[in-house]
Amino acid sequence: MKKLILPLLLILTVRCAMAQNHKSEFGIQTDNDSYLGQGSDRYYTDGLFFFYNHALDVKGNAKLQNKIIGFELGQKIFNPRGGNVPSAAFVDRPFAGYLYIGSTMNYLFKNESNIKLGAQLGVVGPASGAEAAQTWVHKNFGFYTPTGWQYQIKNDVELNLSAEYNKFIVRDTAVDFSLRSYVNLGTGFTGLGVGAMVRLGVFNRLFNSAATQSSVIADNSVKPLVKHEFYLYLKPMLNVIGYDATVQGSLFRSHNDPTSEEITLDPQRLMLSSQIGVTYTTNRWTFDAAATFDSKEVKQMVMTHSWGSVTAFYKFN
Structure with missing residues (x-):
C-alpha cells in the first residue's frame, strides 16, 4: 500500500505545481469620492459591486483563446453637489x-482583441435602497444626516444591454497600447464611447490579463508571460450619452406631475472621462486601485x- 501512496502523492504534487491557471474568481469593488481625499460627497458618490467569473473551455477553437462568463450584483448612489441640500434649487444632479x-x-x-456582451436587470428609485444605504453609512460612521432624498428619481425597472470591443494595437517591452469602445442600449442607459488604454509595467497578453477581466482561464497549457502583473494604466474615453435614467427618470413616464417632488435634469450629450490606476496580481489574487475623472x-x-475605486479578486479551482 505504501508503495502506491508515495507515487500518487508525487503525481499530485507535480500536478498542483503545474496548475498555475485558475478557472474561477470572486471579486468585490467599492467606489467612493471620499477615497481621493477631497472632502466631497457629490454626484456619483458611492458604488458597491460583487463579481463571479468562470472561464469556459475553448480547446479546438481556431480563433478564441479564452471565454469567460460573469455574474454581478451592484448598487450605485448619486447625489447633487452634496448629500445635504436645503432646497430643490440646490439639486444640480x-x-x-x-x-x-x-x-x-x-x-x-x-x-488579443475581445468582445464582451452584457445584460442587466435593475431598478432606479427608492426600490434601489440608495437612500437607506447612504443614511445607514452616515449614521453609523458619524457623518452628517443626508437630506433631500424626497427629490429622488422615482421607481422604474430597467433592462440594459451592452457590448464592448477592445483591440490590441502595439506593444514594446514594458508598454502597450489598445483601443477601447462600448455601446449601451436599454430602457435605463443608452450611449456609446471610444477611447484607449495604455499599460506601463509588467503584464500578460490581453486574453489572460486583469486588464480585460480575464485573469482566469480554463486551458492550463496557456502559460502567462509573467507570474505577477504589476502595471500602471491610463484609460481616456469620449462618451456620447443618449439616455440616463438616473438623470432623466423613466423613459416611458411623464415627468410633468405638479404633485411629484421628483427632479429630473438634462444629460450632457458629450462627456470626457479618464481613469488612471495601478494593478497587481498574484497566482491567487488581483488588486486594483484607480481614480476616475469625469467632465460634467x-x-x-x-x-x-472624480472618485476612487478599490477592487480585489480571489481566484480558485
Whole structure:
C-alpha cells in the first residue's frame, strides 16, 4: 500500500505545481469620492459591486483563446453637489440609486482583441435602497444626516444591454497600447464611447490579463508571460450619452406631475472621462486601485467630478 501512496502523492504534487491557471474568481469593488481625499460627497458618490467569473473551455477553437462568463450584483448612489441640500434649487444632479443584477460573456481572441456582451436587470428609485444605504453609512460612521432624498428619481425597472470591443494595437517591452469602445442600449442607459488604454509595467497578453477581466482561464497549457502583473494604466474615453435614467427618470413616464417632488435634469450629450490606476496580481489574487475623472455629465452641474475605486479578486479551482 505504501508503495502506491508515495507515487500518487508525487503525481499530485507535480500536478498542483503545474496548475498555475485558475478557472474561477470572486471579486468585490467599492467606489467612493471620499477615497481621493477631497472632502466631497457629490454626484456619483458611492458604488458597491460583487463579481463571479468562470472561464469556459475553448480547446479546438481556431480563433478564441479564452471565454469567460460573469455574474454581478451592484448598487450605485448619486447625489447633487452634496448629500445635504436645503432646497430643490440646490439639486444640480438628481438624487438617484441604481440596483441591478447582471451577466456578461467575454470572448477573448488569440489576436488579443475581445468582445464582451452584457445584460442587466435593475431598478432606479427608492426600490434601489440608495437612500437607506447612504443614511445607514452616515449614521453609523458619524457623518452628517443626508437630506433631500424626497427629490429622488422615482421607481422604474430597467433592462440594459451592452457590448464592448477592445483591440490590441502595439506593444514594446514594458508598454502597450489598445483601443477601447462600448455601446449601451436599454430602457435605463443608452450611449456609446471610444477611447484607449495604455499599460506601463509588467503584464500578460490581453486574453489572460486583469486588464480585460480575464485573469482566469480554463486551458492550463496557456502559460502567462509573467507570474505577477504589476502595471500602471491610463484609460481616456469620449462618451456620447443618449439616455440616463438616473438623470432623466423613466423613459416611458411623464415627468410633468405638479404633485411629484421628483427632479429630473438634462444629460450632457458629450462627456470626457479618464481613469488612471495601478494593478497587481498574484497566482491567487488581483488588486486594483484607480481614480476616475469625469467632465460634467449633467448640463446643470456646477462642477466636474472624480472618485476612487478599490477592487480585489480571489481566484480558485
